[in-house]
Structure formats: structure tokens, C-alpha cells
Amino acid sequence: MATTATAMSTDTKWWNGGKSPFNVEYGKLMMWYFLMSDAFTFGAFLIAYGTVRFSTNGWPDPNEVFQSFPGLGSGYPLLFVSLMTFILIISSVTMVLAVQAGHHMDKKGVVKYLIWTIIGGAAFLGCQAWEWAHLHHEGAWWGSNPFPNMDGSKATTNFTNFFFTITGFHGFHVFSGVIINIIMLIMTLNNVFEKRGHYLMIEKAGLYWHFVDLVWVFVFTMFYLV
């Protein structure tokens, strides 16, 4: 791939006018740059979390904090978050399939896979709502941390503050992604893209949705695994 790309940039005069130098639609390029800026926002949050964690002597054990599963009670570390992770991965896959169906002008396929993606996003939000409610019930919230450090010493509220802020910000992205996907579904059903002759809008919504999944990869690792 790299060889064809370099061969192309020397043979084809991309910057002589008459063609799009990046060979990408304007809206899609701007979506990429928006996502890049969003990556810095999330990066700043996660690095702030890391810095505070590095500057603190003790930290709560995530396997003690996140160990409940609805209907099963507690004592299941990592189980619920595994479910949430797989829900988001699968919804990302169905989004790719929706984009591909769009490439083939397959309206039925786009509708089907968009609906699955929306269901996945809603399921993830439901899981997060349950987890937040459960933690809140245990006394955890912004400014309140009932969990002691791993070494048994008293913990500060940094742990819960960062957890609720970062997962909340990510959850808000999932929520807006679901809204965007619902709008895409309505537009598809109204034949907007069919009349336009292409489904490139689905691609941009897809980029946003994959970014949400990408951020979860980092949030999931930083809060639950390490």
C-alpha cells in the first residue's frame, strides 16, 4: 500500500489544481480534523488522570470497585465491563457494514445495519447507566469516594472524580453518536441519500462512531485493567 501511495504522489500532480489533493471529500476531511481535536480533549483528560495517579501514594483497586453484574450480585471483577466492551466492538462492526452497504447503494442494508448499530449504542448506554446507578448507590459520586486504596489507606476523591468525568464525557459522545445514527437512519428511510446519489454522509457518521469505540478502548484499559 505504501508503495502505491508514494508512486501515486510522484506520478500524479496532486497539487497542480483540478483535483482534490487528499482525494477525500471536504466534509470527511473536516470530520477527521474534528476527531483529531477530540482525541486531544480525551487525551488531556486521560493524561490528567494518569498524572494524578502517578503523584498519589495509593489508589483504589479497580477489581474491588467494579465487580458487580446485574442479576448476579458482586464478586465478578471485569465481567460487566467485558460485556460493555464487546457491545461497543460489535456495534462498530455493524457500522462498518452499514458504510459498505452505502458504497453499494444498498438502502436495505444501510437501514438494517444502522438499526443494529443504534441498538448496540443504546445497550452500551444502558449498561453505563446501570453501572453509574450502582456506584452511586454504593456512595461513589463526584466528591465522594467510599473505596479505600489497594494498600488499605484512605483514598482521596480523585478516583471517583476522574472516573465519572471521563466515562461521563465518553458516554455523552456515545449518546450523540446514537442521535447522529438515528438522524442518518431517518434520512436513509426518506431516500435523501438515494436522491443524492451517494451515501457519503453515512461514512462521516461512521467515522464518529468508530472514534467513540476507539476512545472506549483507552478508557476501558486505563480505568478497569491497569
Next chain:
Amino acid sequence: MEHNAAQMAENHGGGTKEVIRVTIILSVITLIELALGYAIIGMPPSTLVTAVKGSILILMMAKAFYIVAYFMHLKHELKNMIMTIVVPLALFIWFITAFLWDGNSYKNLRNTYDRHHAEQNSIKVEKKEHSSGEKHAQPSSDHKGH
């Protein structure tokens, strides 16, 4: 990938086969991450635990690569366009190194020069039971921070 530019605009990237392949890779990496996560539950901090956590971080980067390269199709864009996105993200290398280094240094300085802080941090509290009985409660009482 014998596409020319015109074809690339129309149809970039592999088909359903590639999607299935990447889905399997992502799932397998996630399962390995979770297995490693389970393996270190309840273990007191040690070099081994740090190494396992490091491997989890490497696997995380691999997952991020597969999502961005294949699901977001960045691998199939023009090189110049890829560079406008990837090069600015290199700032993260400095960003992460500098801040974590600073955080660690602050902790060490405080433990060295602020005895009160260090003592406060070694006081154990009564463990509050949250909705559960005893699970994998690890007696790590001999471990007092670093």
C-alpha cells in the same frame, strides 16, 4: 491494493472479508487483555504486575491501530492526508512522558520532604463493605505505598 486514485475515491479498502478478519483480531486481543487483567487480580505491586500492565497497554495500542486503520479506513487514504492527522498526534509522546514524569516526581518529593503527608498515607482505614461479602480481599498490610 492495485487501486488507482479514481477507484480509491469510489471503493477503498477490502470487503466483508477484511471486516470479519479485523473483528476477529479485535475480539481476540480483547480476550487476551481480559485474561491478563484476570491474572493480576489481587496481586501486590511487583515487577511482574508492571510488565503485565505494560503488555496490556501495548495490546491497547494494537487495537487502536486496527480500529483507525481498517474500520476508519485511514490506511487506505492518501499518504499526505494520513500525515496531516498522524503527525500532530505525535505530540502525545511528549505530553504523556512529561506529565507522568512530573506526577511521579511530585510524589517522590512530597514523600521525602513532607513527613506528615507520608505518615497520613500509611494509616489504614476500616474497610467498608460495599454490597458484598469477602471476595478476593488480599492481605497486603505489609505494603505501604512506595
